[in-house]
Amino acid sequence: MGIVKGDQMILNMGPQHPSTHGVLRLKISTDGEIVSNIEPVIGYLHRCFEKHCENCTYEQVIPFTDRCDYIASMNNNFGYVVAMEKLMEIKVPDRVEYIRVIMAELNRIASHLLALGVYGLDVGAFTPFLYMFRDRERILDIFELTCGARLLYNYMWVGGVSHDLPVGFVETVYGFLDYFEPKLKEYNEILTYNKIFIERTADVGVLPPEVAISYGVSGPNLRGSGVKWDLRKDEPYSIYERFDFDVPVGEGTIGTTGDCWDRFYVRMLEMTESAKILRQALKDLPQDGDVHQALPKKIRPPKGSIYQRTESPRGDLAYYIISDGSPQPYRLKMRSPAFTALSVLNEISRGWMLSDVIAILGSLDIVLGEIDR
């Protein structure tokens, strides 16, 4: 940061600050109340994920992926097993594919509910947070019913899933959807079109599409800037090509395209789309089939490497796996979407007020576990 000019002040936000969603420190240079530069300092949650993986067998990596993005663990498992299955050329039964999609979309809704609720909290709306956590709780209950865990599941395995669906699962999820879909209208009334919320987020922190692409921003943040890009549609993996759903993009409905409100609203619309996918998946879910049928006895992928991307709730989640033919990965790299999203913070917050930085940071929906790995 170097020499501080006369009117400048350096302000440390974090590492312990409620709006940093984890342990993040922002070194903010301010001129009065205007932000002139932000330097994110990360690494407080670094747990040597990639180093650990080189000393584990391939199965043992899965619980570690849970702990990277602990808000959307199912999606992290999903990305890893999709990459491994492609590397080993395993074909999993249809029933497993459907179960995985159901879990991934449920987790996407849960993750977005947390992101939106906490975002409301960041900009000063306490009530929506309680509403959204109340509903997220129901999804966690469904996960608990399925695999016994509420946050870190270790549910998807290479070639299958750990448990078959429990009795009455389909009805429970239908019940949840019937309950949840009308609630979206409620969220819109309580938060989305709230006048104060709009004042805090519309036109704030505009992220132009070409900047977003250059910074590798992906997922809802990129779509908020008006770029129609969703790996589930554009590079379908698993069985996503079988479902009919839309890819919502930011349209500048209230302010400018790519502002905080757009990023927020894209997530809101995505929950509807996830519910749509869920209904189709539940309808087509094959009744029979052994979920352990395709599990390999020993995971020993052939020599080679793979780069596989999947769409996590935060964006392009990719694994780069290099195998040397042994039961342990030679190299495993995780490309996390939140890492790239945080790197753009400085670019879009310069010139805004200090209090807007909280709104911009919250709208990027970062999870520090995934950034630091």
Add this chain to the structure above:
Amino acid sequence: MTDNLEQLIKEAVEKALEGDMDAINNIEDRVTRSKAKAALVKAKREAAKEKPEVSSDESDSNQDSAKIKTSNENIAELIIQQFPEDINKDLCSEGHIQIHPKNWMAIAKYLRDDPACLFDSLQCITGVDLGEESDLEVRYNLHSMTHLHAIEVRITCSRNNAKVPSVESIWRIGDWFERETYDMYGIEFDGHRDLSRILLPEDWEGWPLRKDYDVQETYHGIVVPKVKEGWE
């Protein structure tokens, strides 16, 4: 919301669908105006949905995947033509190209700007240690949002003098990805504005993801636990 407002929005949307956007833009209250805009978008979407498009979608995606396959080989060809001296043809395969570090900046610029390539998005930078006695490697995964094709670029550098030109100014995300690779492998990216550790503390010793890495015994008086090998 009162019935009155709803009526107002409905009328404005109907007028806008006929091409008169002023009906919406003239609404004074910001919230009502945005609601009207949202309703308009919804109405347009529903109108678009009525046309059957599912079948055409499927054929499109098939064409795309065919396009990706052909263009991958073409791009390797293009670069070989453009920069014949910088490419190591023996080590190139279908999915990746192997280049020498010297001219990487120029090649990267070409890859981003040439109308046939247009790799506007740097997906990932992965460092690899090829073995305790051999070299280090940096792998770049590039993707084009326009042409929907992807390519992997690999650059090898020696273990003792690990230097690769920085592409931070070409793809902005290169900044953090290169810092991460430096942090884990000690590969220096020439031309990077602020090459410092990103995930580990600044005074950490050694490059953890190199295969010959030894953990330091203590850090500021704290005993550093050893990584267990061969967990069962």
